[in-house]
Amino acid sequence: MQIEVAPRRKRSVSLTPLIDVVFNLLLFFMLASSLAQWSGLELATGSETASNDDIPAADIYLLGDGEFRYDEQTYPLQALAEQLTRDLEAERISSVILRAEDGVRLHELIDSFDQLGHAGIQALALGETAD
Known part of the structure; x- marks a missing residue:
């Protein structure tokens, strides 16, 4: 008696697990x-931006x-940017020191600092928090 062995069918590799891993x-x-x-954001202290002692720095408070x-x-x-530009050109102020009121979040202060820089105010410094 001879036992007939069915030919083995080749199984194809399923791509579903590979696609799952890729996703x-x-x-x-x-x-x-x-x-x-x-x-990057360049910061300076108030003393570094004061180029002339006769002309005061402007204190700006973020509310x-x-x-x-x-x-x-x-x-x-x-x-504010327009007013500061006029004051800087007229040499009424030598630089701008930005300070924050209590309760202002850090990202708001940094965004304001960045926006003032983009508005053309170059002599910017970050001051201590307002009391």
Whole structure:
């Protein structure tokens, strides 16, 4: 008696586990990477920016509502940048020292510092927190 052995069919390799691994890796790298552009921020102390002792530095206070106080007046950012540019050109101030009121978050202070720099104010310094 002869036993007939059925020919073995070749099994194809399933690509489903490989695709799962690839998608998991893709998801991991997408979540682990940061797409934000990081830029450096040059900071100076108030004493480094004062180039002339006869001309005072302007103290700007960032308020909790996002506005700025300068010369006892409240300004939005754009109006403040224009006023500071006029004062710097007229040499009424030598530099700008940005200070924060209590309750202002650090990222708001840094964003304001960066925006003032982009508005053309070059003589910027970060001062101690306002009391």
